[in-house]
Amino acid sequence: MNNPTSTNELTKEQQILRVMRKVLAAVVKDVTPVAGRPNPLRESTIRDIRECFGLIAARERELAEMLGLAPMRPYYPGEEPKSAKVVQLVRPAKNDGE
Structure with missing residues (x-):
């Protein structure tokens, strides 16, 4: 068997x-009821699904750490500081001779 830390x-x-995360999310989306309808899933099933998402996320973090990758975070436009600076423009005073 190969070294478990091989890339x-x-x-x-x-x-x-x-893929597991995407499939699980698609199943949740497909069975989510429209407003006013009862949820077809039992509370225990919903807890198990949340636990699965948590375990997947935890393992993905462990694997990223093992590979020395920076933690992955979602990117939101406007989240980063702007590199441009606001500059105040002042109009010169008019000369009476013009």
Whole structure:
């Protein structure tokens, strides 16, 4: 068996976790009832789904740390500080001779 920290295995595991997260999210989306309708899932099932998402996220963080990758965060436009600075413009006073 290969070393469990090999990059190829971690990459494969990351791919599996990503697909599992997407499929689980799609299932949740498909069974989420419209407003006013009862949820078809039991409370215990909802707790289990949340736990699955938590375990997937925790393992993805562990794998990223093992690879020395920076923590992944969502990017929101406008989140980063602007590099431009606001400059005050002042009109010159008019000369009486013009």
